[in-house]
Amino acid sequence: xxxxxxxxxxxxxxxxxxxxxxxxxxxxxxxxxxxxxxxxxxxxxxxxxxxxxxxxxxxxxxxxxxxxxxxxxxxxxxxxxxxxxxxxxxxxxxxxxxxxxxxxxxxxxxxxxxxxxxxxxxxxxxxxxxxxxxxxxxxxxxxxxxxxxxxxxxxxxxxxxxxxxxxxxxxxxxxxxxxxxxxxxxxxxxxxxxxxxxxxxxxxxxxxxxxxxxxxxxxxxxxxxxxxxxxxxxxxxxxxxxxxxxxxxxxxxxxxxxxxxxxxxxxxxxxxxxxxxxxxxxxxxxxxxxxxxxxxxxxxxxxxxxxxxxxxxxxxxxxxxxxxxxxxxxxxxxxxxxxxxxxxxxxxxxxx
Amino acid sequence: xxxxxxxxxxxxxxxxxxxxxxxxxxxxxxxxxxxxxxxxxxxxxxxxxxxxxxxxxxxxxxxxxxxxxxxxxxxxxxxxxxxxxxxxxxxxxxxxxxxxxxxxxxxxxxxxxxxxxxxxxxxxxxxxxxxxxxxxxxxxxxxxxxxxxxxxxxxxxxxxxxxxxxxxxxxxxxxxxxxxxxxxxxxxxxxxxxxxxxxxxxxxxxxxxxxxxxxxxxxxxxxxxxxxxxxxxxxxxxxxxxxxxxxxxxxxxxxxxxxxxxxxxxxxxxxxxxxxxxxxxxxxxx
Numbered sequence: 001x002x003x004x005x006x007x008x009x010x011x012x013x014x015x016x017x018x019x020x021x022x023x024x025x026x027x028x029x030x031x032x033x034x035x036x037x038x039x040x041x042x043x044x045x046x047x048x049x050x051x052x053x054x055x056x057x058x059x060x061x062x063x064x065x066x067x068x069x070x071x072x073x074x075x076x077x078x079x080x081x082x083x084x085x086x087x088x089x090x091x092x093x094x095x096x097x098x099x100x101x102x103x104x105x106x107x108x109x110x111x112x113x114x115x116x117x118x119x120x121x122x123x124x125x126x127x128x129x130x131x132x133x134x135x136x137x138x139x140x141x142x143x144x145x146x147x148x149x150x151x152x153x154x155x156x157x158x159x160x161x162x163x164x165x166x167x168x169x170x171x172x173x174x175x176x177x178x179x180x181x182x183x184x185x186x187x188x189x190x191x192x193x194x195x196x197x198x199x200x201x202x203x204x205x206x207x208x209x210x211x212x213x214x215x216x217x218x219x220x221x222x223x224x225x226x227x228x229x230x231x232x233x234x235x236x237x238x239x240x241x242x243x244x245x246x247x248x249x250x251x252x253x254x255x256x257x258x259x260x261x262x263x264x265x266x267x268x269x270x271x272x273x274x275x276x277x278x279x280x281x282x283x284x285x286x287x288x289x290x291x292x293x294x295x296x297x298x299x300x301x302x303x304x305x306x307x308x309x310x311x312x313x314x315x316x317x318x319x320x321x322x323x324x325x326x327x328x329x330x331x332x333x334x335x336x337x338x339x340x341x342x343x344x345x346x347x348x349x350x351x352x
Numbered sequence: 353x354x355x356x357x358x359x360x361x362x363x364x365x366x367x368x369x370x371x372x373x374x375x376x377x378x379x380x381x382x383x384x385x386x387x388x389x390x391x392x393x394x395x396x397x398x399x400x401x402x403x404x405x406x407x408x409x410x411x412x413x414x415x416x417x418x419x420x421x422x423x424x425x426x427x428x429x430x431x432x433x434x435x436x437x438x439x440x441x442x443x444x445x446x447x448x449x450x451x452x453x454x455x456x457x458x459x460x461x462x463x464x465x466x467x468x469x470x471x472x473x474x475x476x477x478x479x480x481x482x483x484x485x486x487x488x489x490x491x492x493x494x495x496x497x498x499x500x501x502x503x504x505x506x507x508x509x510x511x512x513x514x515x516x517x518x519x520x521x522x523x524x525x526x527x528x529x530x531x532x533x534x535x536x537x538x539x540x541x542x543x544x545x546x547x548x549x550x551x552x553x554x555x556x557x558x559x560x561x562x563x564x565x566x567x568x569x570x571x572x573x574x575x576x577x578x579x580x581x582x583x584x585x586x587x588x589x590x591x592x593x594x595x596x597x598x599x600x601x602x603x604x605x606x607x608x609x610x611x612x613x614x615x616x617x618x619x620x621x622x623x624x625x626x627x628x629x630x631x632x633x634x635x636x637x638x
Contacts, residue, residue: 039456050509117379135383136624145591318577330481
């Protein structure tokens with residue numbers, strides 16, 4: 001910041017011969033110094049209005065009585081009662097559960113998979129550009145294209161289940177006396193690994209929870225599709241990070257007797273920590289906002305098994321015209337994303 | 353020196369060779385997983401409606417007459433046009449504004465400019481759901497609701513943070529001494545931009561254009577909420593409508609997905625190097 005500060009007109013006034021020109025010069029310098037701000041003003045004004053003012057307005061809608069097509073901007077009493085109502089809705093509770101489960105699983109697969117792919121690629125003898133392109137081209141696609149394609153692949157009557165037959169996996173299972181593999185994928189309403197019983201034992205009153213806390217099975221295909229689309233991004237981030245690690249580091253570790261796996265485990269992966277943080281935050285905020293992919297792939301799902309706040313906002317605002325409820329859910333989305341992004345932005349600002 | 357380098361090289365290569373074939377095998381199997389949806393889309397799209405039976409989904413098409421692509425193209429062509437007439441102006445305006453903003457934020461810092469930049473950047477991460485209701489009212493007031501130009505405006509404004517970021521990161525690598533030298537020679541803010549910065553910027557422009565083209569082309573939320581008329585909607589919205597209607601066969605939907613993906617895939621194939629740079633540049637540190 002210090003290096004690039006606007007040059008101060010320090011020479012002025014030193015030479016008596018220049019005295020006559022200083023007034024004009026000073027005006028010119030004042031103009032030059034104001035110019036950056038003047039040029040930036042329209043952009044900054046636009047973003048101030050379209051981001052910050054609009055967010056405030058949305059918040060105001062969320063505490064208003066505007067719950068029908070007819071505009072009503074009176075404040076709903078008691079204050080924030082709509083938020084209480086929303087958090088008590090089983091559907092919204094399911095949305096929060098689904099977002100949490102989706103984000104955790106997706107980050108695990110996409111970031112872990114990306115790291116694995118990057119390490120494998122780094123060690124591949126040949127074909128690196130080919131594999132890199134294969135893993136990354138999906139990033140160029142729209143979530144809608146991805147959703148449409150994977151919906152067809154996860155069709156329980158055909159798609160992967162048919163592939164299990166073709167590849168003989170079901171025959172193999174029959175040999176061992178197991179039932180054929182035929183998951184319902186997006187149509188499966190099961191909530192796996194439900195922790196409700198556990199909660200009831202720990203917290204009295206938890207048995208009154210209207211939804212099952214656990215992993216909605218129908219969300220797993222969505223996680224797979226999102227991983228397919230975005231693990232290439234994580235891979236590209238890690239490849240860029242691996243490129244900055246000097247070979248001497250590995251050499252030194254090997255001389256100290258570390259095996260290939262140990263070099264990664266104890267030296268390389270810890271050095272990639274900043275990349276891991278960045279990737280988790282970028283992909284994490286994408287997954288907290290996720291809308292298009294689920295909208296195209298499964299919608300709300302059986303028993304709201306794949307519903308997320310993004311879809312909730314869309315349906316309440318544009319289908320049910322409950323504007324205040326839609327706005328309230330979008331404010332919750334904003335808070336979730338900000339909780340991830342704001343510390344990150346603040347930290348990168350401090351580092352500069 | 354050379355002997356040492358050779359020794360190092362041997363040391364490096366030896367442990368790799370042990371697992372070389374395993375690594376290639378794993379990469380090969382993984383790439384089958386990554387290519388599978390593309391295979392399904394293209395193969396299903398190429399089939400005729402009567403051949404898209406559930407039991408032959410994984411088989412190759414038996415006829416080569418274009419399958420669902422003919423109908424998909426007919427249905428999506430107007431929307432492809434809409435997307436293009438939205439993406440091209442929005443990308444150009446974005447790149448222009450981003451270059452000058454990024455230049456000012458990186459080379460003409462003023463008191464508080466870094467904080468302002470962070471506040472600007474926050475706009476890139478927000479869920480756009482949280483601005484939609486006021487946004488639509490404002491667009492209605494401006495007479496831009498339901499129009500492609502409304503989408504252009506929205507994409508330009510919400511694209512400002514990220515394009516500014518990409519240019520700012522790029523300009524950070526241009527030595528400040530050059531700017532200062534120009535300043536000593538009497539060049540002002542805009543002169544320095546035109547004479548020194550712009551000639552150095554083509555790579556950043558390519559990156560920003562690819563990044564914005566892909567982002568805007570792939571947008572769905574703004575398209576579906578700002579443009580209710582199906583004839584005026586961008587192609588992502590049209591594709592979603594196509595896949596949701598029960599009267600359309602799967603071969604047409606899959607062909608439509610390929611058609612809608614084609615422009616960004618082409619850009620990726622032609623300019624992949626810049627594409628990767630762009631997506632890394634969009635991630636704050638780059």
